[in-house]
Structures are given as C-alpha cells and as structure tokens.
Amino acid sequence: MRIYNTQTRQKEPFEPLTPGQVRMYVCGITAYDLSHIGHARSALVFDVIRRYLEFKGYRMLFVRNFTDVDDKIIKRAEKESVSAGGLSERYIAEYQKDMGRLGILAATVEPKATEYIPQMIALIERLVVRGFAYVVDGDVYFEVRRFPPYGRLSGKNLDELLAGARVEVDERKRDPHDFALWKSTKPGEPSWESPWGPGRPGWHIECSAMSMEHLGESFDIHGGGEDLIFPHHDCEIAQSEAATDKPFVRYWIHNGFVTINQEKMSKSLGNFFTVREIFEKSPYPVQRTAEALRYFLLATHYRSPLDFSDDGLWEAKRAVDRFYDLFQRLDESTAPKGQGDGLLPAVLDRFGEAFRQAMDDDFNTPAAIAQLQVLRAEVNKLMETGLSKQACENAREEFRSLGRVLGLLQLDWREWFGTVVQPQTADGVITGEEVTVRLVERTEARRRKDFKKADEIRTELESLGITIEDRPDGTSRWKR
C-alpha cells in the first residue's frame, strides 16, 4: 500500500511503526457552529481511510479531537450570552448527530481540548525548560528560531515568510512567527491555573498533547484539511519534536477542499452549505441522502478539490440507484443454477482484487468505485445467463463487503427505494400500502388489456415520485 505523504510530497510505501497496528490522529473541528460539507468531507475521507486499514486487517487506534476552547467559541458564546463550554458542548453534539447520519464511525477516542489542560501545561513546561519557549506577561510563546526545521512540512522558509506575510506586530515576541502556547486570561474568559498564571492554551498545543497522550510520542498517521498544513501542523511538529527529540509523525495526510463555484467553501466567505441543510432539503430519507452524499464525495480523489453542486449530488444518487436495482434483481431471482454460476467466483475475485489495488494506491476511491461499477455490469450480464439463488447471494455479499469500506451499498434495496411499507409517512408522501393498492388496480387493468387505465395509474404514481417497473410475469415492482 502506498500513501501520499505531505511531508515528502510523494507516495510512499506504508509501514506502521508497530506491525499490524496503525495509530492515527485527525484534527477535528472547532465546535462553534454547524458543520458544513467541507467538514463532512474531511471526516469522511479519514473514516474511509480508517475503514480500509481495518479491512486490511490492521488494528486501528484512531483519535479525532474537538477544539472546545478558542477565540471563535468565546466570541460566539458572548454574542449568544451563553457559556463557552455550553456552546461547544452543543455544537459537538450537533457534529456527532450530522456525522452519525452520514455514517461516519466513531473514533477510538474523541478527546476534548479542555480535558487535557494538565498534559498541555506539562508539555509547555518541558518546552520552557528546554529553552524552546519563553514567558512574557503570563503568555508563553514557542520560539520558532530555536527549531530550525520549522516550516519543513509546508515548505515555508521563515525568512521568506517575513517578506510577504501580513503578520501583526507584537513587540513582545522575539520573532513575528513565534506562536502562543499559553495565553493569559482576559476578564470573563474561561481560564485555568498554570505556572504562568491563569490562562488558556493556544490552539496548536492541544493536538500535540492529546495525540501524545493516546498514541505516544511518535505515531503513524496525522491528518486534517489541507488548510491546516501551515501553520497548525508545522507548529505541532515544532512543539512535539522540540519536546521529545523524536520524529512526531510518519505520514501526513491532507484532504482537499470542497468548493462552491470553484471557490473555497468557508465560514469566512459565507458560501457554505451545512450538512444539516443537505438533509433537510433532500426529498429522500436520511439513509439514502447520506449514501448519495458519501458516493458524491468519494467519487473525487481525496486530495483533489471537489466542487459541490446539487446536480452532482443527484447524479450520484442516480448512480447508486443502479446498484440497488441490481440488488433487487439478485434478491428476486428464482433462476436455477446456470452458466453464470461457474463464472461468478472468478469475476468476484477479479474485481475484489482490482478494488483493493485501487484503494492500495493512496486510497483511490474514484478508481475503486469504478471497479464496483464494472462489477455491477458484469453481474448483470451473468444474470442473463442464469444465476442460482446462492450465486446471487454470493454476489450481493461481495458488494456488501467491498462497499463497507466506503460505507456504501449496505442497505436492503427496500430501504434504499423507500418501498418498506410504513404505516405512517410524512404529509404529502404516499405510503407503501397506498402504492400497493394502486398497483393491484393497475395489474388488473393490464390483465384486461385496459392500458389507458393502467397508464393513468402509472402517470399518477409518477407524479408522486413513484417509478413502476413491470416484470415479465405480469406483476410489477416500484421504487421512489
């Protein structure tokens, strides 16, 4: 398996520090607002990486943090006249709700920054003792000039940074790029006791403290959005390696942005869609919307920018429909053992292997999905030659097994198409029972060759979002 490492800007063979085990840390969110699709993409990318590594047989130790103390949280909390802690708690819960609906699996540990203040203080003290940090008026800064490799990850050079950067001048800092490890408290802000007086941690230190606490001083994979490369991850490297003298991380993985009309989606630009909105605007049930969104996001490689659009999302849904069409055919097949039975195992093997090869190449999900699509076509063809019930089940199981890596194709086709008979359905949505009644009428009409009546019923159901498919035996099936 090869992984693109931001550190070296090339794909490298992947070998974990401990054979059979992978330790991975991913920068989560700052909890002060609802998550947008960009957050969802990042969570999804690392969810799939985690799933694939588990699929490969690795034991995963996966940490994804929450930043629950920070300027933006404090500001927002002030505005809403609530406590900073309460605000971040609320948005952490919202994040977990959204990501849960998207099928993002929980991490092994999901630490919150404020629960690791002692570890952060200990780390900062270590840096002060070792001469990498200095104290000014209750603030503690990391002195970047004392750590020559600073900027290695992003490829930035301190002297060149000075030329163009608009860095606010803080006379107390020894270098404009020195960053805060500890900030002395202002009145009304959350604060903790420290050797330097009451204060709160700087942003970067939390990730070093929490990752080391759970994964050790050196671990395998550290991930996040590409906007975190500089300064956040460069700062993490500086703090961590200055404190331990050990290599901090082996593989740095960064996901590309979600854009809107080719422009970065971000809170500051105001051009973002929240995950919540996607679900609310969707005419489909949560599970189906979630899978369409996953498919859409995974159809682009994780390092490429991805332009979000409603059209793209519904195209993805159409593509997933084709899989569930096949699953229904497989499920309803009553064919006896046929020629396809003999050919199927080799086909499943071949595409399973192609799928793994795609994923082994830097988690190439678009290529992996393409293999699933070709397999779908192949199985459809084999059905023409006759596939026994058992063979059909084997085929379905292969899609389920590979699809699990991407968090796709796990539903029963009835759930996907919304044909589960639900006694209660939202206003304006026809229930499965009602559809069944109309369908029986239509079947009767067709039997009488009353095609006018049959077509009326079909048109009526179509206007309600129901598509009918007639089977050769005169019966019909339907989907939303």
Next chain:
RNA sequence: GGCGGCGUAGCCAAGUGGCUAAGGCAGAGGUCUGCAAAACCUUUAUUCCCGGGUUCGAGUCCCGGCGCCGCCUCCA
C-alpha cells in the same frame, strides 16, 4: 512577493513513460416491453489548455506561456 496545486468527452472524474485514454451522469440508436422502466448491445475525446523540448515512445518527464485555485491571518 514566497510556497503549492489544478487544467482529460456535454457534465463529473480516474489515469503520472508503453496494450485500443477507466468509470459515472446526461444524450443517440437497437434488443426486450401493450407502452414504459430496469437490464443488455452499440454509440459519444485519433486525443488529454497552448507552444517548444527530452525519449524508440508522453496525457504522464523538462522548459516557456495562458487560465483557474489554495496556503502564507482563524479555517476541514
């Protein structure tokens, strides 16, 4: 100004030196069907932004343009 990335069919999107440039969506024709839908078959880039170069051979490497984007300040 510094650093980095991208430009492949109507749209989305793989492919980073070598069989006929994956796959999806949309479109066209056909088989099937009462008509549809789904499925299947055929079809949609002699060509990968432009111009040079390296090579037996380049979408893929190098140089130079053009266009777009990101980071350098909080940001997934």
